[in-house]
Amino acid sequence: MKTLLxxxxxxNACGIPLTNLDVSEAKRFEDDSIWPCFERxxxxxxxxxxxxxxxxxxxxxxxxxxxxxxxxxxxxxTSEQGVTIVDVxxxxxxxxxxxxxxxxxxxxxxxxxxxVAPDNLAKLEGLIRRRVKTILDGLPRNDTFNWVDMVSxxxxxxxxxxxxxxxxxxxxxxxxxxxxxxxxPKIGHAIDSWDKRSAILSECLDxxxxxxxxxxxSEPRVDLISMMAHSSATRHMEPxxxxxxxxxxxxxxxxxxxxxxxxxxxxxxxxxxxLRKLRDNPNLVSSAVSxxxxxxxxxxxxxxxxxxxxxxxxxxxxxGDKVVMWYISGNRDxxxxxxxxxxxxxxxxxxxxxxxxxxxxxxxxxxxxxLQLKILWEEMLxxxxxxxxVGEAERIASNFVHGYSALPVRIIA
Ligand code: HEM
Numbered sequence: 001m002k003t004l005l006x007x008x009x010x011x012n013a014c015g016i017p018l019t020n021l022d023v024s025e026a027k028r029f030e031d032d033s034i035w036p037c038f039e040r041x042x043x044x045x046x047x048x049x050x051x052x053x054x055x056x057x058x059x060x061x062x063x064x065x066x067x068x069x070x071x072x073x074x075x076x077x078t079s080e081q082g083v084t085i086v087d088v089x090x091x092x093x094x095x096x097x098x099x100x101x102x103x104x105x106x107x108x109x110x111x112x113x114x115x116v117a118p119d120n121l122a123k124l125e126g127l128i129r130r131r132v133k134t135i136l137d138g139l140p141r142n143d144t145f146n147w148v149d150m151v152s153x154x155x156x157x158x159x160x161x162x163x164x165x166x167x168x169x170x171x172x173x174x175x176x177x178x179x180x181x182x183x184x185p186k187i188g189h190a191i192d193s194w195d196k197r198s199a200i201l202s203e204c205l206d207x208x209x210x211x212x213x214x215x216x217x218s219e220p221r222v223d224l225i226s227m228m229a230h231s232s233a234t235r236h237m238e239p240x241x242x243x244x245x246x247x248x249x250x251x252x253x254x255x256x257x258x259x260x261x262x263x264x265x266x267x268x269x270x271x272x273x274x275l276r277k278l279r280d281n282p283n284l285v286s287s288a289v290s291x292x293x294x295x296x297x298x299x300x301x302x303x304x305x306x307x308x309x310x311x312x313x314x315x316x317x318x319x320g321d322k323v324v325m326w327y328i329s330g331n332r333d334x335x336x337x338x339x340x341x342x343x344x345x346x347x348x349x350x351x352x353x354x355x356x357x358x359x360x361x362x363x364x365x366x367x368x369x370x371l372q373l374k375i376l377w378e379e380m381l382x383x384x385x386x387x388x389x390v391g392e393a394e395r396i397a398s399n400f401v402h403g404y405s406a407l408p409v410r411i412i413a
């Protein structure tokens with residue numbers, strides 16, 4: 001007797017011979033039909049070779065422990081050829097510290113990481129709480145609006161503007177550049193060539209170069225531009241490397257937290273017993289935040305390349321092969337996470353998830369992301385906000401950023 005999920009898997013994934021199964025198809029993320037594909041790979045072929053895909057041949061790593069093994073072994077699995085499944089043409093390539101190994105990676109990471117150190121987060125807490133209250137107070141009552149735009153994007157973009165000390169009135173440019181940076185050009189779409197994508201990102205570089213000039217001639221202070229301008233590890237970056245690190249920090253701080261905010265609301269409304277648990281016991285908020293981030297997995301994958309022949313799951317991975325760690329799949333691996341397909345805000349070992357990665361590139365901004373989500377939920381509980389979802393969530397057609405472009409809601413006043 002098949003489980004419901006296996007039956008759904010038959011419809012979506014099992015009609016395809018395993019050798020042809022390509023889990024990178026963006027459509028499956030857009031229509032949320034990806035789950036049975038990963039379920040099948042975890043069960044039948046956890047280290048899976050896809051010979052033919054729009055991104056060329058690649059390995060899929062789909063089980064929790066295998067993903068940790070790849071992520072924590074940066075000598076064999078390097079990020080230096082890119083961290084997404086897409087191969088960026090050389091003329092459009094932008095170096096950044098996530099695409100570097102030691103020692104340069106550590107030097108640049110250490111340049112920016114103090115901004116999310118506990119003492120600075122403590123300073124930011126009051127500001128985030130005031131902003132959350134203002135955003136929530138300003139939402140329409142008894143009228144439909146897009147939660148993604150008015151809450152998720154607004155809150156994360158305000159935070160990013162603060163981290164860069166970026167002109168506040170222009171903050172939506174950060175959202176715009178972030179969205180462009182994660183777009184893979186496609187014929188027939190708004191961004192239909194790498195040239196067009198690079199032209200827009202060069203506007204981002206120009207804007208930030210003006211800020212850099214201003215900061216390098218001022219006293220060092222705690223904002224990301226000033227920190228990079230005054231550090232020996234980053235002071236002499238080429239423009240392309242500056243742009244690469246900007247994109248890393250913008251995308252890192254933006255898309256991920258944004259989609260956890262939207263996902264959180266969606267999950268709570270779809271699982272009313274979990275929302276009730278949280279309302280009855282607001283001390284569960286930190287635990288709920290971790291569960292939201294696991295369940296959403298805002299970055300679906302990270303990519304590496306093998307630097308040497310190696311065996312994994314009985315398969316021979318060759319030097320140079322592209323290896324994709326599907327965090328989104330590992331986070332649903334029942335062998336490590338009990339009843340992993342269920343959303344349970346007070347589950348045991350709730351912080352045990354892959355959403356922030358592991359190893360030397362483990363997310364530098366994770367505590368800031370958790371803080372923003374925690375404050376948002378605390379203030380939503382305090383305000384007894386009754387949010388109703390009034391339409392289908394629109395999902396992004398991406399195998400990298402796992403998230404939403406729209407969630408129509410209404411607040412019942
Ligand atoms: C790295 C996820 C929030 C900045 C990463 C990685 C993941 C990730 C998966 C790569 C880990 C690896 O390769 O092992 C997330 C999620 C977030 C989030 C799910 C929110 C829920 C943030 C925020 C910032 C940020 C708020 C910035 C303020 C970065 C940076 C890196 C990174 C700079 C590169 C670290 C390195 O290469 O050493 N993040 N992130 N992230 N993240 Fe985040």
